[in-house]
Amino acid sequence: MIKKSVVAAACILSVATGATHAQGLYGGISLGIASVDVDQQGYDAILTAAGASSVSSSTNETDVGYKAYLGYSFTSNFAIEGGYVNLGSADYKASYTGGSAKIDWESHGMFVQAVGRAPIGNAFALLGKGGLYFSESQADIRATGPGGTATANVTENEVNFVLGIGGEYAFSNTTALRVEWERFLNIGDKDTIGESDVDLVTVGLSFKF
Numbered sequence: 001m002i003k004k005s006v007v008a009a010a011c012i013l014s015v016a017t018g019a020t021h022a023q024g025l026y027g028g029i030s031l032g033i034a035s036v037d038v039d040q041q042g043y044d045a046i047l048t049a050a051g052a053s054s055v056s057s058s059t060n061e062t063d064v065g066y067k068a069y070l071g072y073s074f075t076s077n078f079a080i081e082g083g084y085v086n087l088g089s090a091d092y093k094a095s096y097t098g099g100s101a102k103i104d105w106e107s108h109g110m111f112v113q114a115v116g117r118a119p120i121g122n123a124f125a126l127l128g129k130g131g132l133y134f135s136e137s138q139a140d141i142r143a144t145g146p147g148g149t150a151t152a153n154v155t156e157n158e159v160n161f162v163l164g165i166g167g168e169y170a171f172s173n174t175t176a177l178r179v180e181w182e183r184f185l186n187i188g189d190k191d192t193i194g195e196s197d198v199d200l201v202t203v204g205l206s207f208k209f
Helices: 002-021 040-049
Strands: 024-036 056-060 062-073 078-096 099-120 124-145 148-170 175-189 194-208
Touching: 024 078, 024 175, 040 056, 040 078, 040 099, 062 099, 062 194, 078 124, 078 194, 099 148, 099 175, 099 194, 124 175
Parallel strands: none
Antiparallel strands: 024 062, 024 194, 056 078, 062 078, 078 099, 099 124, 124 148, 148 175, 175 194
């Protein structure tokens, strides 16, 4: 009788454990706000060093960002995700004696991340993630002055670190609402298009296949 009870308990535990692991393929889409830490003072200093005087500048640091991804859950606590992310655009504008300057910046690319998941109850889970962002960042530069107009287009391709936290609420066995904050580190090159961190806050849906 004792042996039968032990076997029955082991079977129940095995079934319960398998249910919570939720192994398998999933995908998702998310939309939100991207915020770029534009180095306004750095750009002002570049213009001043080039001979501009009475520099007055402004920045637009927020835009719509979005991503689409596929992932695989190995257990209920660990998954790998990869996909495409667009971090939107930002700009820097300046006026100075005899001219003006504008820099339009944007970044997009592929990413891969390890995702840790901490379930809380049957439907909610906290998320922590970190990985790599294979970025293509571009700056369109235009400056005018007494000597005429100068333009340039500069592209930087890099591998950057990305980290984030979030939460996920499962409406059903196949669909969940996901809210995330992610930071993409040191995007760009400080010697060419400028270097900035980008924060991405998104809300989206994930679907298990």
